[in-house]
Each structure stands twice: as C-alpha cells, then as structure tokens.
Amino acid sequence: MRTIIEPFRIKVVEPIRMTTRDERECFVASADYNLFGLHSDDVLIDLLTDSGTSAMSAAQQAALIGGDESYAGSPSFFRFEAAVKSLFPFKHILPTHQGRAAEAILFSVLGGSHRQVPSNTHFDTTRANIEATGAEAVDLVIEEGHDPDNLHPFKGNMDTAKLERFLANAGDAVPCVMMTVTNNAGGGQPVSLANIRETAALAHKYGKPFIIDGCRFAENAYFIKLREPGQEGRHVEAIVRDMFAVADGMTMSAKKDAFANIGGWLALNDDHLAQSVRERLILTEGFPTYGGLAGRDLDAIAQGLKEIVDEDYLAYRIRTASYIAERLEKLGVPTVKPSGGHAIFINAKKFLPHIPPLEYPGQALAVAMYIEGGIRSCEIGTVMFGRHPDGSEHPAPMELVRMALPRRVYTQSHADYIVEVFETIAKNKDKLTGMRITWEPERMRHFSAKFEPIS
Structure with a gap:
C-alpha cells in the first residue's frame, strides 16, 4: 500500500494541555524567549529534542x-x-x-x-x-x-x-x-x-x-x-x-x-x-x-x-520526516534536503533573509512557531555555534531550526497540525524581527541564554 502506517498500536496516552496564543506570548516572554525555559506542560507539540523523549514499548x-x-x-x-x-x-x-x-x-x-x-x-x-x-x-x-x-x-x-x-x-x-x-x-x-x-x-x-x-x-x-x-x-x-x-x-x-x-x-x-x-x-x-x-x-x-532495527519502524520513521518536509516545501518553507531521519531542519537563513545571522533568525523563527502553534523546536545556528572559545562571535555555517521527532509519540494529525501552523507563519514571515541576547553563560549558551525581540 502507498500509505505507510505507524507499525504499533497506542496503549497508554498522555493528555496535551491546550493553550491560547495570548497565553503562549506570556509564557515565552516569562522564559526570556528561550524555549528551553518553558514548562513542558505549556507546550502542545514538543519537538525540542528526540533525546529521551521516546515512547517505550x-x-x-x-x-x-x-x-x-x-x-x-x-x-x-x-x-x-x-x-x-x-x-x-x-x-x-x-x-x-x-x-x-x-x-x-x-x-x-x-x-x-x-x-x-x-x-x-x-x-x-x-x-x-x-x-x-x-x-x-x-x-x-x-x-x-x-x-x-x-x-x-x-x-x-x-x-x-x-x-x-x-x-x-x-x-x-x-x-x-x-x-x-x-x-x-x-x-x-x-x-x-x-x-x-x-x-x-x-x-x-x-x-x-x-x-x-x-x-x-x-x-x-x-x-x-x-x-x-x-x-x-x-x-x-x-x-x-x-x-x-x-x-x-x-x-x-x-x-x-x-x-x-x-x-x-x-x-x-x-x-x-x-x-x-x-x-x-x-x-x-x-x-x-x-x-x-x-x-x-x-x-x-x-x-x-x-x-530499533525493525525495518517497518525505520520506514515509518524516515517517511514521517520526509512527509512533513515535503508539505513545508510546498508552502515555500525551505528545509534541508534531502530530509534526514530524526528531524526536519528549517533553513531559517533562506526563509527569513531580512534577519541577519547575528540577530539570530533561527531563534526568531523558533519563538514564532511556539507563539503561533505551541510547537517547541531548537535553534541550530549562530546561537548554538556562533560563540567561540576566544570569546568572539561569528555566523554559523547554517542557520537552522530543528524539529526533532520523538520516537513513537506523535501521529499523522500532529504532523498535519505542524504544517498548518507554518501556513500562518509563512504568510506573515516578513513581520518577524530578530532577537538580541541580554545574558549568556560562558559555555553552551543556547540552553540558558536570555533573549529579547529587536523592535
């Protein structure tokens, strides 16, 4: 069959607490616009990482x-x-x-x-x-x-x-x-x-x-x-x-x-x-x-x-990422090609060319994804890799936003919801502004740095 189904049945479920856009604007501001600082129960679809977030069998x-x-x-x-x-x-x-x-x-x-x-x-x-x-x-x-x-x-x-x-x-x-x-x-x-x-x-x-x-x-x-x-x-x-x-x-x-x-x-x-x-x-x-x-x-x-070496599972896993990436590309949202396995990577540099690298376009997009649809993702760009051991800062080779897919957690409708959120973001992308860092630690700043939008 053309449809690749989830090769498992759902036996235990965990409720998602639904939030409004106004609530999410307050939540992310309280977290200093760092998505690592959010309470996870204020997140609708959590794509921050695929690490430790799998559903066990x-x-x-x-x-x-x-x-x-x-x-x-x-x-x-x-x-x-x-x-x-x-x-x-x-x-x-x-x-x-x-x-x-x-x-x-x-x-x-x-x-x-x-x-x-x-x-x-x-x-x-x-x-x-x-x-x-x-x-x-x-x-x-x-x-x-x-x-x-x-x-x-x-x-x-x-x-x-x-x-x-x-x-x-x-x-x-x-x-x-x-x-x-x-x-x-x-x-x-x-x-x-x-x-x-x-x-x-x-x-x-x-x-x-x-x-x-x-x-x-x-x-x-x-x-x-x-x-x-x-x-x-x-x-x-x-x-x-x-x-x-x-x-x-x-x-x-x-x-x-x-x-x-x-x-x-x-x-x-x-x-x-x-x-x-x-x-x-x-x-x-x-x-x-x-x-x-x-x-x-x-x-x-x-x-x-x-x-993990079950090939029915791996076929489903890989296809899930490519399905979302293909739908996003049709909306004009550029992704890293060909799509990978564990995540969809948005090319924020190409999607938001009006935001320079040192104003962190990936972070700006990640914040917009949360405000618009409650989706938590992770910047992989100049915030994560721009600070060097000598204290200098340079643009990273790529400005990406990673949507990492927890294994065996989300379903087809969640994937379609992600695409729907991007429909709205894509229509208003020119209104997004960059971010500035107001505080950062010495190492691995992306975990705990504080941001504010640039007016």
Missing part, C-alpha cells in the same frame, strides 16, 4: 519490572552488555547515565591543551566536552554538507581529503578521529558505509583510534540501505555491524536510537584506554556494571536495541 515496560538493582554484577548489566555486543563488536562496554557523560569521560583522558579532534561535524555537547579540556574540535564535513539545497545522498560524510591533510599536519596533537552518525548538526544527514570505512582507514594509517558517536546508528544504517549502491538488499542489523566493525570505539546516547528515557555507554577495544576511562567512570558515574543507571534502565535499553 510494552516489552520495555515489562523489562523495567525485571530490572535487578544490585550495586555490582547485576544480571541487568549482563543483559545490557549482550544486547550492545550483538550489534557493536567492542570488547569493553561501559554504561553511563547518558551520552554526554561518555563524551566527558573519554575526553578527560584523550583531551587536553593543544589537542585537536577532527570529526565530520561535532554536535554541541561533544564540542563542549572537547573544548572544556582545552582541546579544539574541528569539523571536516564535505562541502555539500554546508549547502541545505544540495541533494547529495550522504551529506554527513567526512571530507577525507581534508582529513588526510589535517592528520598529516597535526601529527601528535590528534588523540582520535571522531564521526557522528547521523550528522545531527548538519541537518540529520547520513554517512555512507564507504565513507565510514575510508575515514577509519585514514585514522589507522596515522595511528589514531577511530571513534563513532553512534546516537542514531539505526537511522543511518537504514539510509545506507536506501541510498548506497550495493546495500539495498541487506538487513539493517548487518549494515550496523559493518559500520562499527572498523571503529575502535563509540560513544552512545541510548536516549536516541535505543528508545530509552535515560542512559548511554562508552565502548572501546583498547585495554589500556578502557582501564583509564573505567577509573574515571567510577569517580563520576558509579561502578562499571551500572554506570549511573538503575538496573531497570539497563534492561529497557537492552530491549530497545532489539526494537
């Missing part, structure tokens, strides 16, 4: 009951470890309370002053955890990845020519090579299996470990199946194993492609590095067989890893 809920809360050696850990190793062939599996904890622990060992860490595109927490150690996070995505309108099927790819020059010049300053799949900051764009293998080969040629940030590994694998020649007849599970077979480790937020509300892990092959990070983990997260998580959460992750 009946099987996951049952797994929670079977969780064992022993401090050390819990059977929940061993079920979790087996589930991780069934997809990712790493020797050491260290649970953490979420993905950024895995990043912080890894770079507490590998980071440091004068070090440089290349990636296709570092996301905000990865970049912050690298820079917090005094190291530099370097983005080397292909040129097509900077063009929202380019239809390259794998715009998340590493520019391997740039990477080789970088590794040849940087030498001992590089502790590892990172890669994010899918490339979240670049519009949720996938990385090809060929590019993963080529990047790994370059890292190993220069004696560097190759680490994958695997948060959306299943979505990336499904894009490989859909778009990469020679991969179309393969099962997603097999593609996942091939993606990680060439890696030396991974960081993972289980709050994404494991359907979990909390949790993550750091996986490594090197015994010495694993021992170093294990000692750090004990200081910051807990004993290595629970890593800051309850046993029930470890069991929920184990079950979620079985469910």
